[in-house]
Amino acid sequence: MNPLLAAVRTAIRDPRGRAGLAFLAILALLTLVAPIFLPDPAAQPDPLGASNLPPSLMHLFGTDALSRDVLSRVVWGARVSLAIALLAVALSISLGALVGIAAGYFGGAVDSALMRLVDGALAVPRLFLLLLVLAVWEQIPVAMLVLFIGVTGWFGTSRLVRAEVLRIREESYVRAAEALGAPRRRIIFRHLLPNALGPLLVAATLGVGDVILVEAGLSFLGLGVQPPTPSWGGMILDAKSVLVTAPWNAIFPGLAILGTVIAANLFGDALRDAVDPRGA
Amino acid sequence: MGRWLARRVVQALLTFVLALTLLFALMRLAPGDPIQRLEGERPMSKAEIARLRERFGVDQPIWRQYRTFLGGVARGDLGTSIEYNRPVTAMLLERLPATVLLGATVILVNFTLGIWLGVRQARRRGSREDRLLTTASLAGHAMPSFWLGLVLAWLVGVRLRWLPSAGFSNPLLGPDAPLSARAGDVAAHLVLPALTLILVTLAGTMRFQRAAMLEVLRLPYIVTARAKGVAERGVTWRHAWRNALFPMVTLFGLWLPLLVTGSVFVEAVFAWPGLGSLAASAAGNRDYPLLMGTAILAGALLVGASLATDLAYAALDPRVRLS
Numbered sequence: 001m002n003p004l005l006a007a008v009r010t011a012i013r014d015p016r017g018r019a020g021l022a023f024l025a026i027l028a029l030l031t032l033v034a035p036i037f038l039p040d041p042a043a044q045p046d047p048l049g050a051s052n053l054p055p056s057l058m059h060l061f062g063t064d065a066l067s068r069d070v071l072s073r074v075v076w077g078a079r080v081s082l083a084i085a086l087l088a089v090a091l092s093i094s095l096g097a098l099v100g101i102a103a104g105y106f107g108g109a110v111d112s113a114l115m116r117l118v119d120g121a122l123a124v125p126r127l128f129l130l131l132l133v134l135a136v137w138e139q140i141p142v143a144m145l146v147l148f149i150g151v152t153g154w155f156g157t158s159r160l161v162r163a164e165v166l167r168i169r170e171e172s173y174v175r176a177a178e179a180l181g182a183p184r185r186r187i188i189f190r191h192l193l194p195n196a197l198g199p200l201l202v203a204a205t206l207g208v209g210d211v212i213l214v215e216a217g218l219s220f221l222g223l224g225v226q227p228p229t230p231s232w233g234g235m236i237l238d239a240k241s242v243l244v245t246a247p248w249n250a251i252f253p254g255l256a257i258l259g260t261v262i263a264a265n266l267f268g269d270a271l272r273d274a275v276d277p278r279g280a
Numbered sequence: 281m282g283r284w285l286a287r288r289v290v291q292a293l294l295t296f297v298l299a300l301t302l303l304f305a306l307m308r309l310a311p312g313d314p315i316q317r318l319e320g321e322r323p324m325s326k327a328e329i330a331r332l333r334e335r336f337g338v339d340q341p342i343w344r345q346y347r348t349f350l351g352g353v354a355r356g357d358l359g360t361s362i363e364y365n366r367p368v369t370a371m372l373l374e375r376l377p378a379t380v381l382l383g384a385t386v387i388l389v390n391f392t393l394g395i396w397l398g399v400r401q402a403r404r405r406g407s408r409e410d411r412l413l414t415t416a417s418l419a420g421h422a423m424p425s426f427w428l429g430l431v432l433a434w435l436v437g438v439r440l441r442w443l444p445s446a447g448f449s450n451p452l453l454g455p456d457a458p459l460s461a462r463a464g465d466v467a468a469h470l471v472l473p474a475l476t477l478i479l480v481t482l483a484g485t486m487r488f489q490r491a492a493m494l495e496v497l498r499l500p501y502i503v504t505a506r507a508k509g510v511a512e513r514g515v516t517w518r519h520a521w522r523n524a525l526f527p528m529v530t531l532f533g534l535w536l537p538l539l540v541t542g543s544v545f546v547e548a549v550f551a552w553p554g555l556g557s558l559a560a561s562a563a564g565n566r567d568y569p570l571l572m573g574t575a576i577l578a579g580a581l582l583v584g585a586s587l588a589t590d591l592a593y594a595a596l597d598p599r600v601r602l603s
Contacts, residue, residue: 120298123583127541128575131563132306135571213424217545220426222564236427240549243434250434254427261422 004197010274017270023263031079038072041230052246062248064238070249073230074256080231081260084146085211091150093157093204100161101192105169115162118155126152127217134223145224149211157203164196198275205268209261216257232257284594292587297350299579304349307572308342353576359569363562368573372555378448379554382547383539385470386477394482395528398489402497402524403516417483425542429476429549436472444469446551473550477542484538488531492524526596533582533589540578 011017053063061070103114121129129152134140168174174191182190218224219233227234232253239249324332333339340348352358358368401410437445444450450465496502497520505519506512540556547556559574561567 116294116298117302119295120302123295123299123586124303124575124579125537125541125582127544128559128571128578129303129306131559131571132303132568132575135563135566135568138566209422213422216424217426217541220424220545221548221560233424233426236424236430240430243430244438247434250427250430254424254431257424257427258419258422261424262418265418265422 003194004201007198007201007271007274011267011270014270014273016266017274020263020266020268020270023259024267027078027260027263028082031075031082034075035072038075039069041068041072041076042228043068052242052249054246055248061252062246064235064249065242065246070235070252073235074232074252076230077232077235077253078256078260080142080225080229081212081215081257084142084149084215084225085208087146088149088153088211088215089204089207091146092153092207093200095151096154096157096203097161097193097196097200099154099158100196101165101188103158104162104165105188105192111162114158118158121152121155126214130214130218131221131223134218139226140223142225142229145215145218149214153207153211157200157207160199160203161196164199165192168192168195202268202272202275205264205271209264209268212257212261212264285591288587288590288594292583295586296580296583299583300350300353300576301346303572303575303579304346307568308345358573358576361562361567361570363565363567363570368569371558371570372573372577375553375555375558378552379543379547379556381466382470382473382477382543382552382554385474386481386539389474389478390481390485391528393478394485395489395525397482398486399493399516399521399524401486401490402493405494413486417486420479420481420483423480424545425476425480426545426549428479429473429546432472432476433549443471445472448553469550469552473546473552476546476549477539480542480546481535481538484535485528485531489524489528492527493520495527496520496524529589529592529596533586536585537582540581 012021051063051065051067053059053067055062059069059071061074064070064073099114099118103111130148133148134145137144169192174187177187177191215224215231216233216236219231220237222237225231225234227238235253236250239246239253242249330339356369358372360366361368361371364371397413401413404410433445436442448466448469449462450469453462453465455462502515502520505515510519543554543556544559545556546552547554548560551557555574555577559571559578562570562574
């Protein structure tokens with residue numbers, strides 16, 4: 001059986017992995033189905049009379065300062081956050097794999113140059129790198145947000161992949177393939193990459209949690225998802241000014257972040273133990 | 281030892297220069313320059329634009345800008361804040377004490393508490409307490425610090441009115457108030473931001489210490505100590521913990537970025553007048569030189585901490601120096 005599928009299967013047998021994956025699956029399903037039943041997150045039915053209503057049967061999570069339904073915005077925020085996280089992680093994992101394989105396989109000057117670059121990039125906290133590139137825009141396009149979160153997220157992954165490649169490339173079957181005259185491309189895609197897929201999958205799952213926190217933080221600082229698009233971090237930023245009178249505005253999106261990140265990390269931990277049982 | 285030390289210091293400097301280069305590239309690769317941004321905010325004459333471009337050095341060729349930038353950092357000159365029209369270095373220095381106070385408090389409490397809890401967890405591996413703390417650390421790791429800060433400010437500061445939820449000190453308390461009253465006032469303001477950061481970062485320390493302790497507890501010399509009849513407390517702290525403390529040195533390097541990032545959010549939430557809130561407001565105001573200054577300082581801090589970690593490691597473990 002495909003080793004990746006086997007790892008996922010083992011992770012699902014782990015109660016932590018099962019709980020994490022189930023939460024994420026339900027959330028994903030909710031973002032697809034719930035908008036049919038929920039009010040439009042942008043609708044402002046009565047900005048004066050119906051603003052900052054506490055949670056009730058009509059509005060389960062209450063309403064915000066502009067009388068928008070908080071539950072509806074949390075669900076739409078999930079859509080935005082999950083989409084950004086998945087795309088950004090896909091980008092950073094691909095970049096990390098590419099750089100890691102290049103550094104590990106070619107070695108020498110390529111390796112030193114790439115790894116020094118990674119050292120330099122890791123010397124500045126990711127948040128600061130992101131603030132610097134994002135501060136240029138008055139209105140930050142979501143595509144740019146995805147691009148930059150992805151581009152600043154591969155440094156650790158590339159180290160991981162490089163270590164894996166260094167380990168595998170001296171194995172006899174890789175040597176044999178080289179001796180048989182297999183082209184470089186075949187060695188990389190047939191022998192090196194598949195072996196690194198396990199650690200990559202783990203890094204990707206844990207990366208989703210990280211990116212959700214990063215995106216929420218940026219949106220909270222006003223440099224992430226731009227209003228009126230609902231995002232969890234942006235909702236908490238808006239809630240700051242009405243914290244005393246309408247705390248539900250902040251509490252629910254925060255719980256959404258917390259739950260989602262815990263779920264992603266639980267699944268990631270279970271996957272890690274499945275891929276590398278030594279650490280368990 | 282001398283050569284190893286020299287090599288390590290040179291390496292750290294090189295990493296820092298690389299980080300600076302990367303920051304410079306980010307600043308320059310971004311579309312538009314800071315002056316174009318200002319143009320968008322208010323109409324300016326051609327002459328005024330040219331003057332501003334000259335003043336911020338944007339009219340120079342890129343390699344010369346790079347050299348000026350590196351030279352400036354080397355001299356401690358980080359440029360002028362656009363928003364406040366003041367030297368960035370002076371603003372950073374002004375904000376440093378508050379951040380150091382907050383950071384030192386967090387580090388002190390975090391390491392004491394985290395080590396103690398981690399050791400307890402390892403000793404009672406699989407117990408209810410261990411499982412509970414593991415769950416708690418999972419939540420701490422996933423917690424958005426700005427949200428936790430807001431919730432604590434609301435709950436403790438606003439609802440219960442136990443502690444002040446914003447600022448560094450009470451402005452009504454004049455400079456002629458007794459020192460003890462003023463210190464107590466600052467301490468009261470410190471509690472919530474520090475608590476927020478501790479809760480967010482404690483998980484890392486705890487997890488790390490637990491793992492390090494478990495690694496040691498399974499070694500034969502622990503069995504020997506127990507067989508000799510050493511009391512469990514002695515086995516834990518005198519035999520096992522001494523060796524399990526050693527890997528904790530490396531934790532510092534992993535953990536500090538977390539604290540630096542966390543303090544941006546937490547300081548912003550609690551209006552703590554430190555470097556973090558300065559970075560947050562610089563980002564909000566699109567004050568590029570100021571934001572760059574905080575990033576450079578953060579980079580210097582991380583490189584310095586990583587160097588210090590390596591030195592401490594080498595001092596403790598001769599094998600590092602020999603390899």
